[in-house]
């Protein structure tokens with residue numbers, strides 16, 4: 001298995017507070033690795049380190065063998081790892097086509113003089129239509145994103161990350177805010193799209209244990225900034241310690257939220 005991402009002894013402190021402690025893990029081609037854990041476990045901090053947004057205070061983080069500590073999302077996307085930008089929330093008045101075009105243009109290193117240049121750029125338009133079609137959004141190209149359903153907004157966010165043609169994609173609660181009936185539809189759409197688009201690995205941060213159990217090839221559980229478990233789903237959900245420390249708590253939280 002080709003390793004795409006690896007951390008060795010990663011630590012991250014916010015002042016005196018240790019949010020990540022000695023995290024060593026790998027993510028290889030073909031994997032869908034879920035990162036789970038209770039509130040405050042360090043998931044967001046870890047993901048920010050893995051995507052080069054935060055520089056760890058200790059240890060190494062590498063993507064395809066190269067140090068990516070703190071390199072930032074733009075450089076990281078150019079090297080092949082992308083994360084949904086939540087553009088839909090930032091620019092609710094942009095259409096589906098303009099939102100995806102923003103990502104395509106940023107990847108091609110063009111200036112953001114978007115709407116004069118993009119409309120006439122056949123290459124960009126073609127890529128926008130291609131990405132929209134993968135996500136079933138081709139009928140909505142001229143709809144402003146504010147008017148999309150919650151599920152469509154999620155798909156548009158993820159489509160924008162796919163527009164960067166990444167090898168690795170990071171999905172941070174891709175179905176949050178979506179009704180439970182639509183969650184599996186979104187997951188299957190995006191996993192199918194990832195395969196078709198040549199994405200080699202997916203990192204998923206997710207609280208919904210149903211989704212984690214169904215779609216992960218491996219699960220990394222964090223607690224108090226440490227790796228509590230790093231296992232395949234079957235072993236993960238059969239371990240009573242994990243059920244007590246992670247799954248039970250999250251299921252309890254979901255039950256309260258629903």
Ligand SMILES: Nc1ncnc2c1ncn2[C@@H]1O[C@H](COP(=O)(O)OP(=O)(O)OP(=O)(O)O)[C@@H](O)[C@H]1O
Nearest residue numbers: 014017018019037038039040041042043044045046
């Ligand atoms: N910028 C910061 N400064 C100080 N402490 C922080 C900062 N960011 C996060 N923390 C703390 O670090 C710990 C880990 O936070 P993090 O957001 O990574 O957890 P999480 O697992 O993503 O939680 P949640 O599920 O609630 O989003 C928390 O105790 C949080 O309060």
